[in-house]
Amino acid sequence: MLKKEAALYQSVLITGASSGIGEECAVFLAHKGFRVFAAARRLDKLKELAGAVGAGRITALAMDVTDEASIAAAMKTIAEDGAPLYGLVNNAGASSMGPLEKLPADEWRQVFETNVFGLAAVTRAVLPQMREAGRGRIVNIGSLTGRIASPFQGVYAASKHAVEGLSDSLRRELVPYGVKVSVVRPGAINTPFGAHEAEMLERYETDAPYGDQVTTFKAWFERQHPAAPGPSVVAEAVHHALTAEHPKSRYVAPPKMAYALALRNLLPSALTDRILERVNGLDMFRK
Numbered sequence: 001m002l003k004k005e006a007a008l009y010q011s012v013l014i015t016g017a018s019s020g021i022g023e024e025c026a027v028f029l030a031h032k033g034f035r036v037f038a039a040a041r042r043l044d045k046l047k048e049l050a051g052a053v054g055a056g057r058i059t060a061l062a063m064d065v066t067d068e069a070s071i072a073a074a075m076k077t078i079a080e081d082g083a084p085l086y087g088l089v090n091n092a093g094a095s096s097m098g099p100l101e102k103l104p105a106d107e108w109r110q111v112f113e114t115n116v117f118g119l120a121a122v123t124r125a126v127l128p129q130m131r132e133a134g135r136g137r138i139v140n141i142g143s144l145t146g147r148i149a150s151p152f153q154g155v156y157a158a159s160k161h162a163v164e165g166l167s168d169s170l171r172r173e174l175v176p177y178g179v180k181v182s183v184v185r186p187g188a189i190n191t192p193f194g195a196h197e198a199e200m201l202e203r204y205e206t207d208a209p210y211g212d213q214v215t216t217f218k219a220w221f222e223r224q225h226p227a228a229p230g231p232s233v234v235a236e237a238v239h240h241a242l243t244a245e246h247p248k249s250r251y252v253a254p255p256k257m258a259y260a261l262a263l264r265n266l267l268p269s270a271l272t273d274r275i276l277e278r279v280n281g282l283d284m285f286r287k
């Protein structure tokens with residue numbers, strides 16, 4: 001671990017910090033002594049958060065990760081602070097739920113703009129200063145869905161699979177520059193994200209031919225997030241990735257969900273399909 005005195009002045013940029021996991025990471029890291037730049041589109045929420053933590057530990061930054069100009073403006077504010085950024089937590093995320101056949105193309109684009117191209121744009125913006133400093137940490141918030149793709153979640157799953165791939169490339173590219181890259185893969189976490197995803201399924205419940213499947217899946221899906229752990233399990237993994245001398249390339253949050261990945265890696269796909277269907281109730285539709 002970094003020594004406590006050293007951690008006191010490390011600065012970290014967190015995207016999507018106005019809610020859920022990003023907000024929790026901002027508070028957690030600020031209390032651990034980090035200087036936090038908390039970014040999102042809802043500046044009012046970020047200002048509230050900065051005020052609640054106090055002592056100038058959190059700076060609120062308006063940033064839409066899909067808008068290069070807003071990324072540049074936020075980077076200018078960070079540069080004015082004087083110290084090079086030590087960490088970036090790419091957390092901003094969007095989802096779209098529904099049968100692949102039905103999902104509108106603009107929703108595909110919006111999810112990829114945020115989860116993949118936006119993540120890459122913010123990463124590009126911070127890399128020169130990290131490389132020049134010869135140190136830095138990039139923590140990409142992926143998802144278990146980046147390895148195990150449920151039905152009706154294909155766009156989101158595809159975007160999180162992309163995060164896995166680009167994180168592997170980036171980690172290997174940055175070895176000579178002292179910049180370390182980790183992916184944190186949350187399982188279901190109790191934030192506003194899950195309820196929003198469930199809402200997106202509603203529009204397909206009466207839509208032939210997938211309606212009955214969607215209704216069955218949604219009934220299972222909307223039970224997951226309220227019963228899931230809170231975002232602190234993710235903040236702990238992010239903190240480890242930022243501070244451990246040898247951060248892991250991948251974290252699962254909560255760690256006990258690693259069993260799902262182990263099963264996915266060990267079992268043949270046909271068997272994994274059957275297990276998933278049994279769990280989410282879709283087995284009744286199998287022909």
Ligand SMILES: NC(=O)c1ccc[n+]([C@@H]2O[C@H](COP(=O)([O-])OP(=O)(O)OC[C@H]3O[C@@H](n4cnc5c(N)ncnc54)[C@H](OP(=O)(O)O)[C@@H]3O)[C@@H](O)[C@H]2O)c1
Pocket residue numbers: 015016017018019020021022039040041042043063064065066091092093094114118141142143144185186187188189190191192193194225
């Ligand atoms: N909750 C889960 O079960 C779960 C599981 C696995 C992975 N994840 C991942 O964890 C991350 C955070 O999710 P969460 O659960 O904390 O969801 P959340 O509470 O809905 O927060 C999402 C955050 O992303 C920000 N955001 C969305 N689009 C943005 C954009 N274009 N530019 C900047 N910020 C943007 C939102 O802020 P503004 O609207 O203010 O911009 C918000 O702060 C996401 O990457 C998600 O995929 C979540």
